[in-house]
Amino acid sequence: MKTAQCFTLVSETWSPQINGVTNTLSHLSQGLLARGHHLQIVRPAQGAEKIGLNQASARTDLRVRGMPLPGYPQLQWGLPATSALRRLWQQQLPDAVYLATEGPLGWSALRLARRMGIPVISGFHTRFDGYCNHYRLGFLQGSMASYLRWFHNHTRLTLAASHSHLRELQQLGIQPCTLLGRGVDCEQFSPAHRDPALRRSWGVAEGDLVLLHTGRLAAEKNLQLLVDAWQTLRSRQILNNISLRLVIVGDGPQRAELQRRLPGALFTGMLEGESLARAYASADIFIFPSLSETFGNVVTEAMASGLAVCAFEHAAAGQHISDRISGCLADMADEAQFIDNLTWLIADAQGRRNIRLHARHRACQLDWSQVVQRFEGYLQQAACTALPAGQLQP
Template sequence: MRILVVAESFLPHMNGVTNSVLRVVDHFAATGDELAIIAPQWPRAETSVRTACGRVVPVHRVPSAPLPGYSAVRIAATSAAALRRRIEEFRPDVVHLASPTILGGRAVVAAQKAGVPTVAVFQTDIPGYTARYGMPFLESASWRALRDVHNRATLTLAPSTRTRDELIEHDIERVDLWRRGVDTSLFSPSLHDPELRARYADPDEKLVVYMGRLAPEKQVADLEVIHDMPGVRLLIVGDGPDREALRRRMPRARFAGFRSGTDLAAHLASADLFIHPGELETFGQTIQEAMASGLPVIAPRRGGPVDLIAPSRTGWLYTPGMLDELREQAGDLLFDDSKRRAFGRAALESVHKRTWPVLAEQLRAYYLSAMERHRTPLGAH
C-alpha cells in the first residue's frame, strides 16, 4: 500500500501522537509498504526518519508557528491546495490523519478533492483541554471544529470505548475502535534495577511512579495525596511547564526528568505501583507501558483507562476528583505485597496481545475498509 501520514504533531516533539505515528511507520516500512509523512516545520527538524528496519521515510515539512504560550504545539500555516499537490505527487491509496485539527483539517479537504480515502485517528481531547486550561467557552466551538474534520473523513478511529461513545454523542459519524499497541520487547519486569531504585527510595519505602508530561491537563498535583503517605516515595518521570511548581508543592518527591528507551523502561520496572491522575486521557499509553513492566495501575474512572484497567485484578479506578479514594486504593496495594504482586502479574498478562504489529495490522484492515467505502457510491451500503 501507499500510505501518506499527516501528523498534527511530530518529531522533534515527542508525545503520544508522535509515538503512535513512529510505531505505525516502523511496522508498515518493515512490511514493504510505501510511506511518506507530512508534519509541521520545527527549528532544526529532520526531513526524513529512519525506521527500525533501516528504511528511510521522507518527512515533508510545512510552515508552522508556535502556539502562543505553549510552544510545544505548532500551528501549521499551509493551504489545502498545497497539501493537495503533495497528495497528488505521492499518489497514496489512503491518507492517515494523526490527531487531526488544523493541519489535518486542511489535509482532509485536500484528500477529498484529490479523491483519496482518509482514516482520521482521534487522539487528543481538545474540548476537554479547553475546559482544563480555563477556557470552557471554547468547548462547544472545539466540538464543532472536530465534527467538521472527522465527518469529512472516510472513517474515524477512536482509542477507547468511552471516547468512541463520546464522539458518537457529538454527532461524529463512521466511528470505529482502534486501540494502541505497546512495545513488550522494551517494557518488561526483567528491567527491574535495584541500584536505580535505591537512588530514589530507601529500602523500607514503597516507590510509586508517574510518567508523562508535567502540564496542567495531566493533574500531576493530585499526587500530593500520595506524596504525604508514610513509607511511600513518589517518583515523577517526565518534564514540562509545571515541573518547578510541582517540585515546590511536593518537596519529598523525586524528579527524574525526561527519560527514554531502556532507561525509561527500567524506571518503570523498578517501581511498585503506577498512578496516572489525568482525567483527559483518550487512551492512556503510559498505563499500558506500566502494565507491560509488571506494575498494577491506578487511574480515574474516565476515558481510556476504563478500557485498560480491570478493577480488583490489574489495578483500581477511582471516581474523578475523589482523591481520598485514590489514597485509599494506593494504600490497599502498597501495603499488601502479595495482592500487589498478583495485580502486577495480571497487568502484565493483560497487555501481551496488544503489541504494535498486531495493532498495526488491525489498522491496515481499517485502511482497506476506508478504500472500499470510498469506492462504493453513496447510498449503496
C-alpha cells in the same frame, strides 16, 4: 500476496516530541512499512530540520512550517500546506490519507484530499475541547467541540483509542467511528529492567516503595490529585512504618509548581528509551490521576513493567485493568476512592504482589501487530471506495 499501496499520514506532532500521539504514530508507520506499503509522512519540521521533501525508498517525508502551540512552546502545530501537498500528491497520488491531528495542517490536508477525491480517515487522539477549561478558555469549548465534530464527520471514518473514548466520540456526534486500540512493547517495558543501582540513586532502600508518575506535567492531567494523594499518604498512621519515595518522570508547564508543592519528590525530567524502561521497572506502584486521556499509553507501559496501577476507570485503565486483580480502579472523578485504593496498594504487600503479576500478564496480550493490522485494514477499506472529487466548504 498483498499489493503494496501508498498511504499518507498527516500529523502536527512527531518525534522527537514525546507524547502518546508520536508513540502511536511511530508504531503504526513502522508497522505499515514492514508490511510493504509506501508512506508519505506530512508533519512540521522539528528543530534544525529543513522544510521540504526528504525521500527514501519506501517513505517520503514532507516537512512543513510550524508554530509553537500557545501555552506549550515545546510543542507546535503545522501551518496550512496546500501547495506543498498538491505537489506531493501530483507526484504520487496516495490510496488513502490518515489525519492524526485537527490543526491547520490537518485542515488543509482534509480540504485538498476532498477536492482531489482521495479517501480520508482520521484518528481522534486528543480531547482539545476538554482542555479549554484547564487553560481559562472555557468560552471556546463549545466552538472547539463543533469544529472537531465538523472535521471528523468530513472523513470517512474516525478511529478511537479505547472503548470509553469511542463512547465519547459517539456522544459528541462523530460518525462513523470505530475502535483502533493501542498496543504495548513488552520487551521494551519489562520487569527485567529493574535496576537496584537506579533505586539507590533515588535514595531508596531495599524494602522501600517507589510511587511513580510519568507523563506531561500540565493542567489537563489532574495533577492536583497527585499532590493531594501524596499529602494524605504522609498523614495516614497505617503508613508510618512504610518508607515511600515519589518519583515523577516528565516535563511541562506545571513542573515548577509541582516541585514547590512536592518538595520531597524526585523530578527526573523527560526520559525515553532505556532510561524510561528502567524507571518504570524500578518503581512499585504507578499513580495515574488523569481524567482527560483518550487512551493513556503510560498505563499499559507501567503494566508491562510489572507495576500496580492506581487510576480511574477510564480509557486504557478502564479497558485493560480488572479492579483489585490487575490494578486498582476508582469511579470517574471519585478522588476519595482513588486515594483509598492507593493506600490499600501500599499497605497490602500480598495484594500488591498479585496485582503486579496479573498486570504484566494482561499487558503482554496487547500486541502492536494486531493494532497495525486493524489500521491497515481501515486504510484499505477506505481506498477501495472511489470518491468524487469536489469542493469542501470551510
